[in-house]
Structure formats: C-alpha cells, structure tokens
Amino acid sequence: MNDGNPLNSMRPVIIFALIGVIFMFTGPYVLQLFTIINLTTAIALAVLALSLALVWGFGGILCFGQVAFFGLGAYAYTIGAINFGGSTWAILVSIMVSCAFAALLGYFIFFGRVSDVYLGVITLTVTLIFFSLIRRTSGPEYKIGNAQIGGFNGVTSPPLNLPWDPSAFLYPEQVFYVAMAALIICYLFCGWLVTTHFGRVCVGIRENELRAELLGYDSRLYKLGIFTISAGIAAVGGVLFCNGVGRITPDVFNLYNAALTIIWVIVGGRGTLIGPIAATFGLFYLTSALGGQSFLNNNLVLGAILIFFVLLVPKGVAPTIVGWVASRRKPRRPTRVRRRTSLRDEANKL
Amino acid sequence: MDLVAAIIFQLVYGIANLALISLGLAIIFGMMRVINLAHGEFLMLGGYTVVVATNAGVNIWIAMLILAPLVVGIIGVIVERLLIRWLYGRMVDTLLATWGLSLLLIGLVTSIFGASTATTISPPLGIIRIGDYSASGYELFLIVVTAILFVALFATLKLTRLGLVARGTMQNPEMSSALGVSTTRTYMITFGLGAGVTGLAGGLLAPVTGVLPSIGATYIAKAFITVISGGSAILAGTASGSVLLGGINGIFAFITGPTIGEVALLVTAIVLLRLMPRGITGRFFRKYL
Numbered sequence: 254m255n256d257g258n259p260l261n262s263m264r265p266v267i268i269f270a271l272i273g274v275i276f277m278f279t280g281p282y283v284l285q286l287f288t289i290i291n292l293t294t295a296i297a298l299a300v301l302a303l304s305l306a307l308v309w310g311f312g313g314i315l316c317f318g319q320v321a322f323f324g325l326g327a328y329a330y331t332i333g334a335i336n337f338g339g340s341t342w343a344i345l346v347s348i349m350v351s352c353a354f355a356a357l358l359g360y361f362i363f364f365g366r367v368s369d370v371y372l373g374v375i376t377l378t379v380t381l382i383f384f385s386l387i388r389r390t391s392g393p394e395y396k397i398g399n400a401q402i403g404g405f406n407g408v409t410s411p412p413l414n415l416p417w418d419p420s421a422f423l424y425p426e427q428v429f430y431v432a433m434a435a436l437i438i439c440y441l442f443c444g445w446l447v448t449t450h451f452g453r454v455c456v457g458i459r460e461n462e463l464r465a466e467l468l469g470y471d472s473r474l475y476k477l478g479i480f481t482i483s484a485g486i487a488a489v490g491g492v493l494f495c496n497g498v499g500r501i502t503p504d505v506f507n508l509y510n511a512a513l514t515i516i517w518v519i520v521g522g523r524g525t526l527i528g529p530i531a532a533t534f535g536l537f538y539l540t541s542a543l544g545g546q547s548f549l550n551n552n553l554v555l556g557a558i559l560i561f562f563v564l565l566v567p568k569g570v571a572p573t574i575v576g577w578v579a580s581r582r583k584p585r586r587p588t589r590v591r592r593r594t595s596l597r598d599e600a601n602k603l
Numbered sequence: 604m605d606l607v608a609a610i611i612f613q614l615v616y617g618i619a620n621l622a623l624i625s626l627g628l629a630i631i632f633g634m635m636r637v638i639n640l641a642h643g644e645f646l647m648l649g650g651y652t653v654v655v656a657t658n659a660g661v662n663i664w665i666a667m668l669i670l671a672p673l674v675v676g677i678i679g680v681i682v683e684r685l686l687i688r689w690l691y692g693r694m695v696d697t698l699l700a701t702w703g704l705s706l707l708l709i710g711l712v713t714s715i716f717g718a719s720t721a722t723t724i725s726p727p728l729g730i731i732r733i734g735d736y737s738a739s740g741y742e743l744f745l746i747v748v749t750a751i752l753f754v755a756l757f758a759t760l761k762l763t764r765l766g767l768v769a770r771g772t773m774q775n776p777e778m779s780s781a782l783g784v785s786t787t788r789t790y791m792i793t794f795g796l797g798a799g800v801t802g803l804a805g806g807l808l809a810p811v812t813g814v815l816p817s818i819g820a821t822y823i824a825k826a827f828i829t830v831i832s833g834g835s836a837i838l839a840g841t842a843s844g845s846v847l848l849g850g851i852n853g854i855f856a857f858i859t860g861p862t863i864g865e866v867a868l869l870v871t872a873i874v875l876l877r878l879m880p881r882g883i884t885g886r887f888f889r890k891y892l
Contacts, residue, residue: 315695315698358873366880367876370694374638374827375873377824381823384820508817512706519699549714550711553707553711556710559703560700563700563703
C-alpha cells in the first residue's frame with residue numbers, strides 16, 4: 254500500500270507469518286501433546302476464519318454459511334481417503350469439491366444479483382439443509398464407494414499420510430506441523446491475493462460496486478472468483494479439522510458453528526486477516542474453558558459477545574488497535590508527510 | 604378418490620404450516636427489509652410459553668391462542684427497543700445482532716429449562732376421517748387458524764388506521780415521517796406484531812413438534828426460504844412462497860421422503876432467485892399486500 258512495491262505492502266503479513274513459523278517449530282518442544290492436539294483443531298478453525306475474513310472482509314460478501322464449505326471439504330476428504338486408501342488425492346478432491354460447489358452456488362447468487370441480506374440468509378440455509386440432510390444418512394444404504402456416511406454419528410477420518418505413501422501416516426505432532434504450515438501458507442496466499450490486481454478490484458467492488466462496474470469490471474465474476482477461492486481455503490480447514498478431531502459429524506453444519514465463524518471475524522475485525530485468526534484462538538480457549546463449568550451456557554456467552562461487538566465495537570479488535578496505534582504514532586513523526594490513511598487502509602495491511 | 608383427498612389434505616397442511624411459521628418473519632421483513640435471525644427462537648419461546656402455562660394449570664387453548672402471542676409480542680417490543688432500534692439503516696449489523704440474540708435466547712432458555720424437552724403436550728383434538736383414511740383434527744385446526752390469521756392481517760393492513768400508517772411507512776419511510784407519522788413507533792409496533800404472530804405459530808406448533816431450546820433451527824431454514832422466495836409483500840409473498848415451496852416440498856416428500864423434499868425446496872428457491880432476484884412478488888402480484 255505504501256509505495257506500490259508488493260513486498261512493502263506485504264511486510265506485516267510476512268512478519269506475522271514468521272512469528273507463526275517460529276511458533277510452529279518451538280511449539281511441540283514447549284507444549285504437551287494434549288495441548289498440541291487441541292491446537293491442531295484450533296488451527297483448522299483459524300483457517301476457516303481466514304477464509305471468511307477473505308470473502309467477507311475483502312470481497313464484501315456476507316457469507317453466513319462458510320462452515321458449509323468447511324464441512325463439505327471435511328466430508329469429501331474423509332470419503333475420498335477411505336475410497337482411495339490414502340490422503341494425497343483426497344485432499345485435492347476435497348478442495349475441488351468445495352470449490353465446485355461454491356462456484357455453482359455462487360453462479361446462482363451472483364449472477365442473479367441477489368442482495369447482501371438475501372445472500373447471507375441463503376448461504377445459512379444451505380448450511381442448515383446440509384445439516385439435516387447428512388443427519389438422515391445413517392442407514393447402510395447411504396454410502397459413497399466404500400464409505401458409510403454414518404448419519405448422526407459421522408465418519409471416522411483416516412489420518413493424513415506422506416504424499417503417495419499411504420502406509421506412512423502422520424502422528425499428532427506431525428499433523429500439528431502440517432496444520433501450522435497450511436495455516437501459514439493460506440495466510441500468506443490471502444495476504445498476497447489482496448495485493449494483486451484481482452484482490453484490489455475485489456476491495457473496490459466491496460467499497461462501491463456500481464463504480465467498479467462503471468470502470469468496466471464485471472463484479473459478478475470477481476465476486477464469484479473470491480467466493481470460490483475462499484471455499485477452497487475453507488476446505489483446507491475442513492481437512493485439518495477432521496484430522497485434528499479424528500472424525501467428522503454433521504454437527505459441523507449446525508447453527509452454532511455457523512454463528513461461531515461469523516463471531517471470529519466480527520471480533521477479530523472485518524477487513525483484516527490476522528484479526529480473525531487471533532480471535533479464533535482466543536475464543537477457542539474461551540469456549541473450552543466455558544465447557545468446563547455449567548453456570549454460563551456457551552450460547553449465552555457467544556450471543557452476548559456478538560451483540561456487544563455489533564453494537565459497541567463494530568470494527569472489531571484488530572482495526573481498533575491499529576487505529577489506536579496509528580493515532581499514537583502520528584505526532585511522533587511530524588516531518589514525514591503522511592498520506593491520509595483511513596482506518597481501513599491501515600487494517601488492510603494486516 | 605379418498606386417497607386423493609387425503610393427499611390433498613396433507614399438501615394443504617404442508618402449505619399452511621409453511622405459511623404459519625413464515626408469516627411473523629414476513630411481517631418484519633416486509634416492514635424493515637431485515638431478516639430476523641432470531642425468528643426460530645421466537646417460535647421456541649411461543650412453544651415454551653404454552654408448555655409453562657399448561658403446566659401451571661392454564662387451559663391449553665388460552666395458553667396457545669392468547670398467552671403465547673402476548674408474551675412473545677412483548678418480548679419482541681422489548682428487543683426492538685433495546686437492540687434493533689440502534690441499528691436502523693445498518694442492515695448487515697441488524698442481521699448480526701438478531702443472530703446474537705438468537706444465540707442468547709437459546710443459551711438463556713437452556714440455562715432456565717435445561718437442554719432436553721420440557722413436558723410434552725399432546726394435540727388437543729382427535730382424529731377426523733376422510734373416507735377410508737384418517738387425518739389429525741389438529742392439522743385441520745391449524746389450516747383454519749392460518750387462514751383466519753391471513754384474513755385478520757389483511758383486514759388490519761387494509762381497514763385500520765394502523766394498517767394505513769404501516770403501509771405508508773413500508774412504501775416510503777421518509778415521506779411518512781415528513782407527514783407526521785412516527786416511523787420509530789410504527790417499526791416498534793410492527794416488530795412486536797411480527798413477534799406476536801411468530802409466538803402464536805410457535806405455541807400452536809408446540810403440541811405437534813414438542814419444545815427444545817434448539818428447536819428454532821428446524822424451522823428457520825424453511826421460513827427463510829419461503830420469505831425470500833416470496834419477496835417483500837407480506838401477505839401475497841408469504842402466500843405465493845408457501846404455495847409454491849410447500850407444494851413442491853409435499854410432492855417430493857410424497858415421492859421420495861422428507862429429506863429430498865427439503866433439498867428440493869432449497870434448489871427451487873435458489874433457481875427461483877436466479878430468475879427473480881427480488882422474489883415472486885418482486886415480479887408478480889406487485890400491487891398486493
């Protein structure tokens with residue numbers, strides 16, 4: 254954003270990625286195995302949050318059903334891995350299934366020029382219908398290849414293995430490395446994507462769709478593009494999730510999880526990438542802690558958090574901090590002529 | 604012949620059921636162009652009102668037809684005053700706030716009543732016979748109530764002063780407030796009315812479905828699709844949406860089972876929105892309520 258040099262505008266992204274790399278290599282030496290396994294699940298959810306941060310924060314697309322692509326990816330991976338007898342192709346299939354479904358759904362939504370509110374509600378409805386559809390597949394007649402879909406109880410997911418070597422499956426610590434690496438790669442990819450021409454046009458459409466169209470950009474195609482890409486990232490999260498948990502159940506599609514995804518992005522801040530990731534880790538530990546007591550219900554707390562942020566901190570934590578830091582830094586550098594930066598510009602750097 | 608009659612009865616019941624669960628949502632959507640994501644929880648609260656009242660010894664008819672809409676209507680007004688009115692003009696934030704409300708209500712009811720079913724109540728009417736087939740008398744009752752509700756709402760909107768003000772605010776809020784109508788008050792009343800109708804629906808459905816804190820989720824997918832496909836006209840939208848989707852759902856459910864019925868409903872709605880992005884009433888029945 255500063256001088257048009259892509260490396261400069263990506264500097265914060267690279268810094269955060271480096272912190273992630275350090276954590277990835279030191280984590281298993283410092284933390285216990287139980288924490289590592291828990292963290293793997295949190296990392297998978299962070300990838301999901303990242304995908305929503307991309308499509309909502311930068312594409313301006315209010316997708317309430319990001320968990321649909323996440324869950325679809327997890328199911329596609331599990332069913333694929335059972336049928337192929339290895340995870341290599343299953344991962345690719347999972348991403349492709351998720352992207353294909355998003356592209357199909359997105360075609361109807363974006364080319365029908367469905368408005369914001371409708372879009373959110375339709376994607377949410379799709380998620381809920383997945384939930385009730387898969388819940389009812391418990392009979393032995395519901396199977397794809399060798400994989401029973403298993404209805405309410407879900408399916409046990411085969412573990413990841415080294416590429417093209419199904420016998421060399423990974424241990425939980427190794428899955429942690431893979432998950433962390435995937436998160437960092439997805440984060441770098443998203444950070445890079447929003448600095449490209451494509452990403453900038455998407456941000457332009459978010460800011461003013463009509464103006465972007467008058468400049469000659471077909472907003473439908475760009476929206477479809479970013480929607481599909483984010484579905485692919487969500488599928489990566491899904492693959493990691495079912496590896497972290499060990500199985501996949503229709504509960505991923507329920508209303509609670511759909512709301513949770515939205516809450517991560519609201520709390521972290523729309524228009525940033527690191528904010529939602531950080532919020533995911535924070536809220537993951539909050540809900541785990543709440544699960545240990547029975548006085549306050551999880552739904553109650555999350556509902557209160559969502560209402561609190563919508564009413565009082567609508568920008569989310571990361572942009573608020575960035576805005577605060579930027580306003581503190583300004584007086585210290587009186588000589589440098591600063592371009593007028595909005596909060597959003599600052600936030601976009603993250 | 605009897606079989607045909609029985610199937611038609613089921614089809615009409617499916618349509619009426621869809622219309623009943625969607626009407627309250629449609630009132631709020633028609634007025635404010637906002638989808639109330641806590642709609643399912645308003646239905647749930649209606650159900651709980653009936654269960655708590657009947658357990659306390661209140662007559663079930665009074666509990667269903669009077670207490671449920673009253674209690675949920677009052678809750679609706681409180682919610683509007685405390686939450687929604689700060690967010691007018693910020694549609695996305697309103698959606699998110701009602702979603703937060705939805706979670707909050709689920710959590711609250713779970714904390715008070717526990718996560719499992721409170722006492723179930725059995726449908727108060729017996730069985731009616733259609734030739735060789737039998738149908739539930741309560742289902743017939745629900746069809747009749749839905750029809751009465753539509754007529755009553757039509758009369759309110761068309762014949763009363765409140766209805767006139769509401770229609771005016773719906774068409775052009777700035778102009779109505781310039782003419783001295785308090786739009787915030789209109790919004791408050793319509794939100795309460797929508798919540799009340801939703802509470803009535805929840806109360807009426809409690810004997811059929813039972814009540815759970817999370818029961819809302821089973822209704823909302825259908826209600827959302829119906830309202831969105833119907834478009835922003837309250838009565839014509841809900842009616843056309845329910846007839847189309849209820850019909851398709853019924854036919855598919857009859858041929859293949861309930862799961863495919865719901866999927867067919869969704870696919871129809873999505874294809875419909877590709878053709879008519881503003882719902883059925885965005886293209887047809889434009890002049891209707």
